[in-house]
Amino acid sequence: MSSTAPSRAAIGTLTVSSAGLLGLAIYQWVELISVRAGHQTACSVNEVVNCATVWNSPFSHLVQNYLGMPVAGLGVLWGAVALVLSFFITQKPDIFVNAVKVWALLGLLSCVTFISASAQAGALCLTCLGTYVLTAVYAVGALKLLGSPAIPSGSGLVVGLGWSLVLAVPLFLGLLYPGSKTPKEAAALPEVKPEQKGDLAAMIDSLPPEEAEGTSWARNEWRKSATVDSSMFPVHVKKGPDGAPVRIVEFTDIMCPHCAQFENLMGQIETMAPAGSFTQEPRYYPLDSECNPNVPVTSHDGVRCYGAKLQICTEQLPKYFELRRELFANQRQLHQGVMLAIALRFGADSDALQACIKAPETTARLNEDIAYAMKANIEGTPLVLLNGKTAPPAPVFLLGMIQTGGDVDAPAFAKLPPPPLAP
Numbered sequence: 001m002s003s004t005a006p007s008r009a010a011i012g013t014l015t016v017s018s019a020g021l022l023g024l025a026i027y028q029w030v031e032l033i034s035v036r037a038g039h040q041t042a043c044s045v046n047e048v049v050n051c052a053t054v055w056n057s058p059f060s061h062l063v064q065n066y067l068g069m070p071v072a073g074l075g076v077l078w079g080a081v082a083l084v085l086s087f088f089i090t091q092k093p094d095i096f097v098n099a100v101k102v103w104a105l106l107g108l109l110s111c112v113t114f115i116s117a118s119a120q121a122g123a124l125c126l127t128c129l130g131t132y133v134l135t136a137v138y139a140v141g142a143l144k145l146l147g148s149p150a151i152p153s154g155s156g157l158v159v160g161l162g163w164s165l166v167l168a169v170p171l172f173l174g175l176l177y178p179g180s181k182t183p184k185e186a187a188a189l190p191e192v193k194p195e196q197k198g199d200l201a202a203m204i205d206s207l208p209p210e211e212a213e214g215t216s217w218a219r220n221e222w223r224k225s226a227t228v229d230s231s232m233f234p235v236h237v238k239k240g241p242d243g244a245p246v247r248i249v250e251f252t253d254i255m256c257p258h259c260a261q262f263e264n265l266m267g268q269i270e271t272m273a274p275a276g277s278f279t280q281e282p283r284y285y286p287l288d289s290e291c292n293p294n295v296p297v298t299s300h301d302g303v304r305c306y307g308a309k310l311q312i313c314t315e316q317l318p319k320y321f322e323l324r325r326e327l328f329a330n331q332r333q334l335h336q337g338v339m340l341a342i343a344l345r346f347g348a349d350s351d352a353l354q355a356c357i358k359a360p361e362t363t364a365r366l367n368e369d370i371a372y373a374m375k376a377n378i379e380g381t382p383l384v385l386l387n388g389k390t391a392p393p394a395p396v397f398l399l400g401m402i403q404t405g406g407d408v409d410a411p412a413f414a415k416l417p418p419p420p421l422a423p
Helices: 008-036 051-055 058-067 071-091 093-121 126-145 154-180 200-205 209-224 257-272 303-313 320-329 336-345 350-358 360-375 395-403 411-415
Strands: 246-252 278-284 383-386
Touching (some): 008 051, 008 209, 051 093, 051 126, 058 071, 071 126, 093 126, 246 257, 246 360, 257 320, 257 395, 278 360, 303 350, 303 360, 320 336, 336 350, 383 395
Parallel strands (some): 246 278
């Protein structure tokens, strides 16, 4: 390998793209923490263009569980190593050219994997697109502007990989600490002592700063939200007594990870809320153009539409809410056969259920829920309406509103910090 200094074009391309990618990855990591504390990210535009859906996909959870940090952490790792290599190549080009080329190839292979995972999540992540573009630009600088050969020979690959690992392994180990502090799921209710049950002020006092801010933000968002006229949408099924001071209407998609988290949250709330204090009314908004004309993409497997119709057709079963919880608990392995088996286990009749799923009346009911969600200006699932107004699914805010009978000005809420300023 020649020791000729790399061109300015090569160095500039490598440095700018790697620095940009490092900054973008840090931003994504910070935003992920914010999302899991209850905030909404700026790049979640709608159901299709939604960074949070990709960041919270089953693949992303798998990465975090096994590697100890979120995908954004891997972006920080890659960007930092790429930036360091961009500097080292100006000092010792004969040593580090192969390392730069190998690192670029690894980046391209990673992008292929992440693009496939995003496609499976059924959403488009704008910041992820930026990552892919910057990685491709870095690859151009490494594989083309640094000269031939574009791909090092066998021994060059080994040497380049060795130097890359020398830099990457210590940084990976260092990133495990912030990775361990990154929540794996959306914010949940804090643990409280039995004597504190029902004490909203004590619960708010126990919140970490990020979650307290998220609760304040949710409260402010609910205040600003307009009341949705639902008079034309009759109640079909609900849990809780007539006349309860708080009415929660939820619109979910059976394959939405946030919806599964919300279903689990409602189970927690039920154990901590005063008896008879709220009603829970499920509605359905499948994220598939096969049955929802407002969604431009389809998964081609029919799971989302079948899941919505199956829930509609089992609403009158005595254990419908337990069935629903079981569906969400098995979300990662759901297909039509699994859903049918779960429904039969909870008392559904196979022939009657299959006929109901195909019936035009069921389609009409699903269309009613979709129209209701559109009237509420749905931007993502789960969509939660609390007493007719859109409410972010922030755990302590929802429970606090239930505990106070829907009083958003209850004294305990005054312990929250001011809501964050809008971006």
